[in-house]
Amino acid sequence: MKSIKENIEQLRDTIRYHDRKYYVENNPEITDYEYDQLVKELQQFEKTYPHLIVPDSPTQRVGGEPLTQFSTVEHKIPMLSIDNTYSDNELEEFDQRIKRMAGIDGHRNIEYVVELKIDGVAIALWYEKGLFVRGATRGDGFKGDDVTANLRTIHQIPLKLQPAEKQQIPSAIEIRGEIYLSNKEFQRLNEEREEAGESQFANPRNAAAGTLKLLDPRVTAKRHLRVFAYAIGYLEDFELETHMKCLELIRGFGLPVNPHTRLCESIGEAIQYCNEWGKKRNDLDYMIDGIVIKVNSLSLHEQLGATSKAPRWVISYKYQPEQAVTKIEEIVAQVGKTGTITPVANLSPVLLAGTMVSRATLHNFEEISRKDIRMGDPVVVQKAGEIIPQVVSVVKEKRNGTERIFQEPTVCPECKSAVRREGVYLRCHNPFCHAQAKRRIQYFASRHAMDIEGFGPALVDQLVDKGFLKDYADIYCLKHPDLENLERMGKKSSSNLIRAIEESKQRNLERLICALGIHNVGVHTAEVLSEHFDSLDALAHATQEKLEGIYEIGPVVARSIIEFFHDRHTQSIIEKLKTAGVNTRKQTIPASEKNSKISGKSFVITGTLQKYPRKEAEMIIKHQGGRILSQVSKKTDYLVVGEDPGAKLDKARELHVQILDEEAFEKMIK
Structure with missing residues (x-):
């Protein structure tokens, strides 16, 4: 019979093995929930037998107290630069x-x-x-x-x-x-x-x-x-x-x-x-x-x-970063779903890193002042990390005298309430600000949240401005007459939208948690929470201690969740969602819906699919019992290839991974 010490070390080795499979080889063999249970078991052992805790235990990755400063280390062999x-x-x-x-x-x-x-x-x-x-x-x-x-x-x-x-x-x-x-x-x-x-x-x-x-x-x-x-x-x-x-x-x-x-x-x-x-x-x-x-x-x-x-x-x-010169046509103040006001530059459209760019964030109002950015300025733009368009600098020698200084707003550009400076940001604290409501509703209906097809920004603007929507729960109160007389909406469009709204009521719990717009809770954290709570009510009543006991949920996220569900306005919105019949419980995949060709198999998707947006293709695979991986490895079963596949296709060929074009993928999922 093994001793307690041997059992603990064996458990540590098991966790280390799965760490390597997940974080190094991109080839997990167990679910996140199963991994969390192993970590919890080890934590319980070490709590019972603290004298057996060792520095290299997987539980010892994060220290208990913040540091006060960093000490200096002298390198045994110098780390020189590279020409x-x-x-x-x-x-x-x-x-x-x-x-x-x-x-x-x-x-x-x-x-x-x-x-x-x-x-x-x-x-x-x-x-x-x-x-x-x-x-x-x-x-x-x-x-x-x-x-x-x-x-x-x-x-x-x-x-x-x-x-x-x-x-x-x-x-x-x-x-x-x-x-x-x-x-x-x-x-x-x-x-x-x-x-x-x-x-x-x-x-x-x-x-x-x-x-x-x-x-x-x-x-x-x-x-x-x-x-x-x-x-x-x-x-x-x-x-x-x-x-x-x-x-x-x-x-x-x-x-x-x-x-x-x-x-x-x-x-x-x-x-x-x-x-x-x-x-x-x-x-x-x-x-x-x-x-x-x-x-x-x-x-x-x-x-x-x-x-x-x-x-x-x-x-x-x-490699030289790709840059382009264009003109700032105007600077506008944009209100986010939490009331943060961000300056955005509307640009003369310019091709940059393969896409046409017409807007660039200016981050905050101090950034405008520091770089002396004005409306009408000729500017150099590039994508920050090849991702986010940003203004690098002003080409001041090309100014012609018509440029205009942008005045920092003193009131919210949407609701006209007084704004408050918080650090480098301005914020509107009016809870009934229409701009914030619009952003929250757009987020709720977005593809990675409740995924209501056809519920775009232009439609949201009309519905909020006309008083049909005050919050995202009102989406489920919309009727055909509310929609038919809106711009670019007719009987067919409104029928399709009502159908999409009705279908969204059955989304999984993880999507609803994400859609609620809880501060510090995005797609991944919502997935983590849905693995540990079988209903929205269970999450709403979770204590700080219980939340912090979940791997990847710390005190800041836990506090955001508790504050969100204790807010009276939030509670009334959730009651409206329940009354409308929105699913608030975790759903499991029935065995009858699993696809034998997909169930238990690992998939990587690369390139652009014509019939399926990436997220939709991933959802189909998951719903039929498959797994989605981010990188190709020896354990990948299939690589699904769209247009412009990139380096993952080369890796799949090198490892002899089976490659599916979109037509073959469609046959498999059907």
Whole structure:
């Protein structure tokens, strides 16, 4: 019979295994709920037997108290910078320079390892006898900040190295990597900050850097930082000959290495790979600002050495950010669903990074003043992190004197109530402001919430302005006569809309929770909550303690939920939803509705599908018993391919994953 200590360690190993499957290999084997139960079981064991808690336990990722400051760490081997280049010719010169310095015949080829240059924050992870001891930022290259507490919140970083069977663990190893935020998480974080009246991050790199330097690891944990390991800075007990062997060792220890890393036999092949990614980089869910080219041979690394600033055996091929010059036609103040007033620039339409851009956020009114932005200004625009259009600068030399200074509003542009400054933001606190009601109703009906087809912004504006809607529960009181006389609405359109409204009553609980617009609760958090509560009433009566006991739900989110459901106005709206027959209970998929071809299978979707929006295709797969993954791996069963599929198609072919075009996918789901 196993001892308590052995049972606890076995449970820890099981959780570590599933951490690796989910966070590193993108191939989960159990549901989030099942994972949460394992963590809860371990927490209960450790609560009962606190003397058996160890620093590398999965429960010890987030510390209990915020830090007061970061201490300084001196790097055992300096983390030098990398020289940059912006042209193919300079890469060829780099290759020739390497050969001259190493005494290699100019006609012989050198092997290079080519890696995507992740636009994030460089860090060094120090392990002793397999245990994560500390992690530090690059800093000035010689000394950095000790951010161990924040790095421990990143599930991709193992607290204990997980080598393959019979694999030796080094006495000491420093693994270097890049901390980053996915584009999806960056957008979610900025949306939350906007709703909270906080300044938005300019790009994912700034967001990752700011998150890594938070003094409270509990807040860091909610931002879902990620990591790609790319080098070994220091190593004991091992003799390795190539950089590729280093990456294989890192991957074998359980850290993620970027899957697009390639060994190239010559500089020509490396240049070709750089140019390929110049066209494909927007397909990724994270930002890259170039490609890193490294000599593969470690003996050549030693022979070539380094300057005082950078190693001679590596170079970075940088991509220029795509920018365009256009004109600000006007600046308008936009009211969000929580009353935050944001300035937005309406632009003369311009093509940028593959899309036509006609609007750009100006973030806040201090931003307008700091950059001296005026209506009529010629401006340089780019997409922040290739995602959000933003005004970079004013081309002041092209001003002609007709430009107009934008006056900061003193009243809400919609309801004319006095506005209050909160930090860099202005906010309208009128609970009956029509603009806020419109945004909340639009959000409630949006595709990722209740998904009411045809319920767009123009229709919402009319219904609120005419007094048919005061809140989103009023949607379910609409009748044909209310709709038929509206602009661009007839009998057929109104019938279709009434049908869509009726169908939305049966949406799953997770969609309703998301649609309510609870502060700090988005799509993912709503899914987490629906896994732990079988009804909206159960969630509404949950205590702070019970909510905080859920993995990924911290005190801030818990407090937002409690405040939302204790509000009398909220309670009356929820009663109206119930009276209208909106589903407020968790639904399960009947076995009869599961598709044997899909049930239990893993799917990745890439490219643009013509008949199915991405979210709808994912919902169909989930409803028929399948699983949705974000990345292609050996365990992916099917890759569903639309137009312009990008790098995931190449990965699927490489791993011999079955590929479905839209026609084959449609046959399967039917």
